[in-house]
Every structure is written in C-alpha cells, then in structure tokens.
Amino acid sequence: EVEDLSDGCGAKISVIVVSKQFEGKPLLQRHRLVNSVLEEELKSIHAFSQKTLTPEQWEKLKNQPSESS
Amino acid sequence: MTGVMQKCSKVFLQAAVLNRPISIAYLCTVSPKDQYEQMVKKNKVVVFMKGVPEQPMCGFSNAVVQIFRMHGVTNYDAHNVLADESIRQGIKEFTNWPTIPQIFIGGEFVGGCDILLQMHKNGELIEELQKVGIQSALLEQEKKEE
Numbered sequence: 001e002v003e004d005l006s007d008g009c010g011a012k013i014s015v016i017v018v019s020k021q022f023e024g025k026p027l028l029q030r031h032r033l034v035n036s037v038l039e040e041e042l043k044s045i046h047a048f049s050q051k052t053l054t055p056e057q058w059e060k061l062k063n064q065p066s067e068s069s
Numbered sequence: 070m071t072g073v074m075q076k077c078s079k080v081f082l083q084a085a086v087l088n089r090p091i092s093i094a095y096l097c098t099v100s101p102k103d104q105y106e107q108m109v110k111k112n113k114v115v116v117f118m119k120g121v122p123e124q125p126m127c128g129f130s131n132a133v134v135q136i137f138r139m140h141g142v143t144n145y146d147a148h149n150v151l152a153d154e155s156i157r158q159g160i161k162e163f164t165n166w167p168t169i170p171q172i173f174i175g176g177e178f179v180g181g182c183d184i185l186l187q188m189h190k191n192g193e194l195i196e197e198l199q200k201v202g203i204q205s206a207l208l209e210q211e212k213k214e215e
Binding site for chain 1: 127128129165166167168178179180181182183184187188
C-alpha cells in the first residue's frame with residue numbers, strides 16, 4: 001500500500017511515501033524504488049525530495065507532537 | 070588552435086585533480102564510468118553539487134554543505150555540476166540517480182540530500198564517517214557535554 005502526500009510549488013516537489021515494501025530496506029534502496037516508479041515524472045520535475053517510511057514509522061510520526069531536530 | 074590549447078589545459082587540470090600523469094591518448098580511452106569511479110574514490114568524502122561549498126547554488130546542495138560543516142568535515146572533494154554540463158549528466162547516469170546533490174563516502178554512493186539529512190538525524194552519518202576514519206565533530210561535542 002502506498003500513500004502519497006505531495007505538496008509542490010511549481011517545479012519543486014516534496015513527497016512522503018508510506019509503503020510496506022520499505023520494510024527491511026536501507027534508505028538508498030527505498031529511494032531508488034520511488035525513483036523507478038516516478039521515472040517519467042522525474043524527467044520534468046526540477047527539484048525533488050522524498051521521505052520514505054514504513055507504515056509503522058508513519059504511525060509513529062503522526063503521533064509525535066513535533067519532530068525533534 | 071585555441072581549441073586544442075583549451076583541451077590541453079583541461080587535460081592538465083584534470084591530471085592535477087586526479088593526481089596522476091595522464092597522456093591525451095589515455096584520456097581519450099578512459100571510459101566515463103572509469104572516470105567517475107576514479108573521481109568518487111579520490112577522497113573519503115566526494116560531493117557532486119550545484120555551486121561550491123563556499124557558495125552553494127541550491128537549497129539542497131547548501132543543506133549538504135551545512136551538514137558536513139556541523140560534523141567538522143571540510144576537506145572533501147566538491148564537484149560543481151553547474152560548471153560542467155557533462156558532469157551534471159554523466160554523474161546521473163553513473164549512479165542512475167536523477168538529482169543533484171549526490172554524496173559519496175568511501176567511494177560508495179550514499180544518496181542525496183534527503184538521505185544525508187536522515188542519516189545525520191539518526192546518527193548513521195557519524196558511523197559512516199567513522200568507517201572511513203573521520204571523527205565527527207559532533208562526537209567531540211557530545212564528549213564535552215558529558
């Protein structure tokens with residue numbers, strides 16, 4: 001299951017992707033998965049940033065009052 | 070004639086950067102893949118970015134510079150893709166990664182700004198730096214605070 005919440009202003013896109021497929025995978029692999037899915041779109045997107053989370057991580061993030069830096 | 074002169078000086082400059090004597094004939098036969106292999110292994114930390122560390126030309130590249138600064142990592146190789154369109158394209162093909170900046174630690178592709186930021190937040194970056202023999206400045210800070 002993949003959840004896409006993206007907000008972009010013009011050519012800059014920021015994406016949070018939540019998927020069970022990320023479980024057990026290191027960051028680089030997760031991002032490459034997303035990159036391959038968005039291969040066509042990325043050709044025309046100027047700036048792209050992504051957060052890749054497992055459903056568990058996503059739940060934790062939602063329940064946190066504010067992110068610690 | 071000037072074209073040849075320019076190419077010669079580029080070869081010498083590249084030779085200086087790569088720190089080995091390169092004949093023009095050799096340079097013609099080095100594949101782009103080998104070229105990038107050499108570039109990313111030349112230093113413990115190698116970054117392909119927009120602009121230079123003293124003046125980054127994009128928010129993501131700037132974030133990378135700032136993160137490394139926080140860890141006390143300052144003498145890394147920084148390649149300005151805006152200064153050379155062939156590198157801008159070539160590095161993306163080399164890593165099969167669509168965006169700049171691109172970070173390499175110990176010759177291995179680490180990822181882009183997002184990944185570096187997460188590694189910085191969760192302590193992974195300190196570990197990766199230690200693996201290549203770099204002591205993060207943040208570790209020193211932690212020791213002082215204890």
